[in-house]
Amino acid sequence: MAKNRKNQSAAIWFGPALKASLICLVIAGSAVGYVWQKGEINRLGREIRDHKARLSVLLKDNQRLADQIAILHSPVMLDQRVRELNLGLVPLQPAQVVRLTDLAVPAAEGRTGLGSLAEQSD
Numbered sequence: 001m002a003k004n005r006k007n008q009s010a011a012i013w014f015g016p017a018l019k020a021s022l023i024c025l026v027i028a029g030s031a032v033g034y035v036w037q038k039g040e041i042n043r044l045g046r047e048i049r050d051h052k053a054r055l056s057v058l059l060k061d062n063q064r065l066a067d068q069i070a071i072l073h074s075p076v077m078l079d080q081r082v083r084e085l086n087l088g089l090v091p092l093q094p095a096q097v098v099r100l101t102d103l104a105v106p107a108a109e110g111r112t113g114l115g116s117l118a119e120q121s122d
Helices: 010-072 075-085 113-120
Strands: none
Touching: 010 075
């Protein structure tokens, strides 16, 4: 015979409702996670773009400063600064230059420089 609905337990009705709510919770959690992930991707893309722009500015400044250093190290610019500051510097006279010569030590027959050091330590 047909059962009366009033006599059925509450657990029978609670199971499908629990499954449906869990499925909805999983779908909603996935949607929130997806939106959060897209926001993070967007934020990181902006950070990368900002960092690339900053790097470009720094590279241009670095090149400008390197050019400025090259100009300041040029003999013409150095001579001009010496005259501006009245330092009294003049080019060297040939008599003021001392040239040093390096005497080559003759190597012993059959021995190289490194070999002779190793043989001396024996």
